[in-house]
Amino acid sequence: MSELTVPxxxxxxxxxxxxxxxxxxxxxxxxxxxxxxxxxxxxxxQADLGDMLRxxxxxxxxxxxxxDALPAAYAAEAAGLQGKFxxxxxxxxxxQEELEAHNLASFAYLLELDVDRFVKDMNSEAVNKKVxxxxxxxxxxxxxxxxxxxxxxxxHEGSYAYQSLRGAIEEAAGQAAKGNKKAEGAGx
Numbered sequence: 001m002s003e004l005t006v007p008x009x010x011x012x013x014x015x016x017x018x019x020x021x022x023x024x025x026x027x028x029x030x031x032x033x034x035x036x037x038x039x040x041x042x043x044x045x046q047a048d049l050g051d052m053l054r055x056x057x058x059x060x061x062x063x064x065x066x067x068d069a070l071p072a073a074y075a076a077e078a079a080g081l082q083g084k085f086x087x088x089x090x091x092x093x094x095x096q097e098e099l100e101a102h103n104l105a106s107f108a109y110l111l112e113l114d115v116d117r118f119v120k121d122m123n124s125e126a127v128n129k130k131v132x133x134x135x136x137x138x139x140x141x142x143x144x145x146x147x148x149x150x151x152x153x154x155x156h157e158g159s160y161a162y163q164s165l166r167g168a169i170e171e172a173a174g175q176a177a178k179g180n181k182k183a184e185g186a187g188x
Contacts, residue, residue: 002150004141005141008025014055016055017051020054022052022169022172022173022176023153024053024054024149026042026057026147026148026149027060029062029069030066030076030092032069033096034160041160044162045165045169049166058134059130061131062145070131072092075088075108075118075122077122079111079118081117081121082121087111091111092107152175156168
């Protein structure tokens, strides 16, 4: 089983408590239809599992087959510089068939971003580096397609269907609870 080689840091985008018993990292591509399906499944998992789950998204644009994935990743990161990564992430997945450059700027306008700054940031070295770093962290962790999930640092080998992901999350939560009980018993 593959492991996440680059741990989650403050530079990652996440939703949910930092001390959640389960951290799920997705390597995703904004133009990938499977990631688009997984987006709605993750939203349901977050609603159902609440504070049990911290969700992290990392960019893994497959530019050879999805030409709009890289600009979409830049758009999400540029929005993140104005504090609206997740809002842009959601809008992109909810309008996955409309990822042309003019639409990305329209999304920024709808999210009430400073559009001039957004466009400038999309082309900045900082945004390029963030997407590049995410991508290469995935490569180092053995990611070769999207979506790819890691649950508490271990690659999820099952499908991204709701029941498969939920079962893996609940199993990881159980293992985390056992580990905490052992640590308490050892006086740690």
